[in-house]
Amino acid sequence: MLNNKISKAVRLAIAFGAASSAVLASTAVSAEENTEEVERIQITGSKIKRIAATAPTPVVVIGRVELENAGVSNVNDFLSEMPAAEVGLSPENSNNYIYANGLNTTDLRGLGSSRTLVLVNGRRFIGGSAGDNTVDLNNIATSMIERIEISTGGASAVYGADAVAGVVNIITRKSFDGIEIDAATTRPFEGGGEQTFGSLVFGKEFDGGGFIFNYDFADQKQMAKKDKSWWYDNPVSFVPNPDNRSGEDGVPAEIKYEGRKHYGLYDESSEFTLGGKRWTFDENKNLREFDIGSGYLPSDPTAGTYRYYPGEYKDGIEEGLDEFFRTPLTRHTFNLAGNYEINENHKLTFDTIYSISEAFGQGSPVFWRTGDIVIRKDNAFIKDDLRQLMEENNAESISLRRLGDDFGSRKYNQDRTTFRTSIGLDGYIDDNWSYSTYFQHSRLQQDTSWHGEVLIDNFQNALDAVVRNGEIVCAQRDDDGNVVGSIFGCSPINVLGAPGHSQETIDYISTVATAEHGATQTSFGATITGDVYELPAGPIGTAFSFEWRRDSAYETPGTGIRKGLVFGNSGLAYSGAVNVKEYATEVIIPLIADHEWAQELNLELAYRYMDYSSTGGDSAYKVGLTYQLNDDIRFRATKAESVRAPNVNELYSAAGTQYWSYGRFDQCAADEIANTDDKYRDNVVKNCAAAGIPDGWMPSQQWLDSGSIEGKLGGNNQLDNEVSSDVVFGFVYTPTSIEGFDITVDYWSFEIENAIENYDYGELQRNCYRADSLDNPFCGFITRGANNEVTSFFQTSLNAAEEKKSGVDIESVYDFETSIGEFGVKLTATYVENYEINQTGNPIDLLVKTGEQDHMRWRGRLNTSYEYGDFRAVLVANYRHSTVDERNGWNIEQHNYNDIPSYTTFDLSMNYRVLENVDLRFGIQNMFDRTPPRHPLAFEDTSWYDPIGRRATVGVNIKL
Structure with a gap:
């Protein structure tokens, strides 16, 4: 009966993705029934081989059938629907991530993809982006997956760093006999986003071994926002409320707005203000007034001019014109795996994965702001109507704003090639002890190219077009601004109207910026398992493991980026590596068996010591308890401490140019202090004074008007490991009176200290001056110059944050047969009890975000x-x-759409x-x-x- 019950539970797990917790109670049978030997296997969450039913922590199992039922070509499409997991990155949300568009990553518990460890056959897989350990699931062929096991909480002691939120272990097919062909297509009823999928699997099984070969192809077309009528015809956004008069009148500052609106600045034909009017150019490059139809949308009169206008698109920018809902992605994945029995006690295994993917993101063309394009009065392309306007207004030059559609939209092409090969030797030392060893090596090549980019100096040269010796040339001027010659090789550009440039001009100004990234991962591991002592309740099971791993990464930007020649892009090359040695021990101690009040009581202990070349020594542990009360109910609990080590990119990435474009914000400015929350104002005043900034200080108008602040973005080699305290406890109820039914309930909690977070300029400013003193981690990354004005900043990652998240998982399966067929019902749900984050560690900065959109109560x-x-x-x-946008301090004064x-x-x-x-x-x-x-x-x-x-x-x- 024991084997039958296990078989039944496993069948359910494969058919409906049931948790192996559904299996846990299935071994609760009487001693008389336990007459057949049950094979011990290794399950995710432990390296000790055991009967699957004795797992100490919840393990969700997703089988091939459920993946097929879902009709997905990428495993992340399925994982994102699991209540305990969230989307990290996907083609639907990574369009604007320059180095990450097209990636598919999962995120257990919503704690961040970097805190979810993805394994393939129990072994680590190289990260999907150079320098990052987060695995790109595009590299895992769906048709090769046998099952997926998800274990949440307490996994660092077993698998090492990055397993803070848990482990996703993808088990692939080891052999196959025959040929399997699969083809599918998905077609949306409206718009783009079509998908095509095909796979070929063939293999051979023979005495003592077998092999399997696989090829997967997946092509996912782009889906632009304008492809969807529900978005394009009647979008929803927000606008300033014209009825708002103050922050204390009970009237929201912003209100919901339905309908299309267009940005009434910039234009692909250029736009400027002169003589109190706005001007642009018609299709013949003649001057005309800028057209925004019936006028701008009304705004809060205290907030300045509002820049959007409704109705039919006229001049300016059509909102969302170049934006995607889904970035295009093409994948080719090749797999070869096999096994060979050297003899009855030793087996050799191998697998190789080769994956190619291509994706691109798309953004708007280059924006030329006020001051970027200055046209002198002697410009050769100025027509009489514009010249007359300039003379009437005594203007020696005009400053244009322009949507730089001259060179097309900016596209970020990503070509990724991933190679991984692994060989393993497994077997038995004697009747009691077994071993498992492996060696693997992986490489990632990541090539990025930016199309539609502009060489800054060449563009400025081409703008200054003058007539010299009867020809239009690029002016060479002396210090007084007089034309003294022409610039050799320069091709002038006319921006006084719509794009219509010669190929020579386009070739001179436009460029394709490039960057090459790469990563390698080499690892070796060995595990020995066996029983060391026989207790009255059973043998003490043990596992001893050693693992060595080296992760390295590099970045080599193209010449244009390294020298800062490309508009908005500059960066330096870097390379870095992290080595780690890990030693781990697991012990399972059976305390009680076959007692009237305890059919089974087991204690599990695990400890891992990790020695990193970057952060030194650290450790993780786990203490677990499983208690089988009777045939119907089992309890389990785990207390663990997990770690996440900073990755190569967080530690060593080179400093690249970063802009803060949300106004010239300065926390010490008098107007900012006046608007600062009361709980911070005293600290801000004190700290600004301690920094030598006088009371009532305001930055110069020139500083305020000068556009974005330029800073740097890079790694921090002083980072330390994150530490998480994890708790999981719950029960499994499988009533013997209802065949095919079970329910599991588990409470989980994570408390992360020393959390690694990246801080932008605004966060650095606020966290620096709102702290108790200037002696804090943030102030050192802001540099001030003359008149106390900020001259630069350095955006990086710091060990300064704290996070806490807790909740409950519920899962129930009911499978029953009738005369008209078999029925199955499976309910999986996650409830978030609490989520809070503190970005500085100071109690005053604690934010409780439970129930907000990213941390909704129920899924x-x-x-x-x-x-x-x-x-x-x-x-x-x-x-x-249902959720809220903001839980911390929201009130009706802010907006009416919480x-x-x-x-x-x-x-x-x-x-x-x-x-x-x-x-x-x-x-x-x-x-x-x-x-x-x-x-x-x-x-x-x-x-x-x-x-x-x-x-x-x-x-x-x-x-x-």
Whole structure:
């Protein structure tokens, strides 16, 4: 009966992605029934081989069938719907991440992808971006996945750093006999975003071994915002409230706005102000007044001029014209794996992965701000109408704003190549002791190119066009501004109107900026497991492990970026590496067995010591307890301490140019002090005075008007490890009176200290001067010069933050058979009890963010299935609870759109075996075409909501 119950639970886990916690109670049978030997296996969360039912921590198992039912071509598309996981990066939210667009990463507990350890067959995988340990799931072929095991909490002691939130262990197929072909396509009912998927698997099994080869191809087309009528025809945003008069009148400063609006500054034909009017140029480059239809939207009269106008698009910028909801992504993945039995006690395994992916993000063209384009009165391209206007206003020059569509949109191409090879030797030393060893090496090559970029000096040279010897040339001037010659090789540009430049001019000014990144990971590991002593309740199981790993990364920017020749881009080359040696021990001690009040009571201990070349020695531990009361109920609890070591990029990345473009903010300015929250004002006044800044000081108007502040962004080699205290406890209830039913409930808690966070200029300013004194981690990254004005800043990562998150996981499975077929129901839900973050560690800065959009109270997934003969249908409902935008101090004075409604989508999939070896499948995702909530702060959120809409998937699987 024992084997039958385990088989039943495993079948459920594979069919519905049930937690192995559903398996835990299934071994609670009487001694009389336990007459057959049960094989011990290794399960995620431990390196000790044991009966699967004795897992001390929750382990969710997702099988191949459930992945097929979901109709996904990338495993991250499925993981993002699991209530305990969130999207880190995906093609839906990474369009504007220059080095990360197209990545697919998962994020357990919403604690950050860098705190989720992704393994492949129990071994680490190289990071998806050079210098970062976060794994890109694009490299994992879906058709090679056997199952996925997810263990949350307490995993650092078993697997090392980065497993703070838990482990995602992807188990791949080891061998296969035959040929399998799979093809599928997904087509949205509206707009772009089409997907095509195909795979080929073939292999051979023979006495003593076997092999499997796989090729996966996936092509995902881009989806522009303008492709979706719900966004383009009637978007939702916010605007200043014209009825607001003060911060104490009960009237919100901002209000929800529905409908299209256009930015009434800049234009691809250029735009400027002169003589009290706004001007641009028509298609013939003649001067005309700037057109914003019926005028700007009204605004709060205390907030200055509002820059948007409604209605039909006229001049300026059409909002969202160059933006994506989904970045295009093409993937090719090759796998070769196999195993060979040297003899009955020793087996050799190997696997190799080679993956190629290409993605690109797209942003708006270059923006030329006031002061960037200055046209002198002697410019050769000035027509009589503009010359006359300048003479009437005694203007020797004009300053243009321009949307630089002259060279097209800026696109960030990402070409990534990943190679990983691993070889392992596993076997038995004797009847009691077994071993497992491996060696693996991985490489990542990441090439980035920026199209539509501009060489700054060449552009400025080309702007100054004059007539010399009857030809239009680029002026060479003396110190007094007199033309004394022409610049050799320069091709003049006319920006007094729409783009229409010669190829010679485009070639002279435009460029493709490049950067090359690379990373390697080499590791070796060995584990010995066995029983050391027989107690009355059973043997003491142990595992002893050693692992060595080296992660290295480098960046080599192209010449234009290294020398600062490209508009808005500059950076230096760097290389760095981190080595680590890790020693780990696990012990399982059976305390009680077959007692009237305890069928089973086990204690699990784990300890790992890590010696990093970057941060020195550190350790992690885990203490776990499992208690089987009777056939129906089992309790479990784990207390652990986990760590995350800073990655190569956080430690050693070179300083690149960074701009703070949100106004010339200075916390010590008199007007900023006056608007500072009361709880900080005294500290700000005290600290600004201690920094030598006089009371009532204001930056010069020239400083305020000079645009963005230029600073640097880079690594910090003084970083230390993060430390997390983790607690998980819960129970599994499997009533023997209801066959096929179980429910698990687990409480979890994480407290992260010394948390690594990246701080921008505004955060550095506020955290520096709002602290108790200037002796804090932030002030040293701000540099002041003459008149106490900020001249530069350095944006980097610091060990200054604290995070706490806790909640409850609930999972229930009910599977039953009837005369008309088999039915299955699985409910998975996560409740967030509390999430709080403190970016400085000072008690006054604590923010409780429970229930906000990124940390919503409830997430749930209901999976219902029906199977009859060769037909199977699955209906899945994904639910996200209603949230708020801001929990900390929100009041009606700020805005009138704090509440965000709940969000539910439904997916239907069907599979029918038309022939013995041919399966057809059909699916409808987002059946009811649910768009993101019509809310200013959720309408474009592609991490939590589905922008693609209703789409159909059709696929076929053929086995030969």
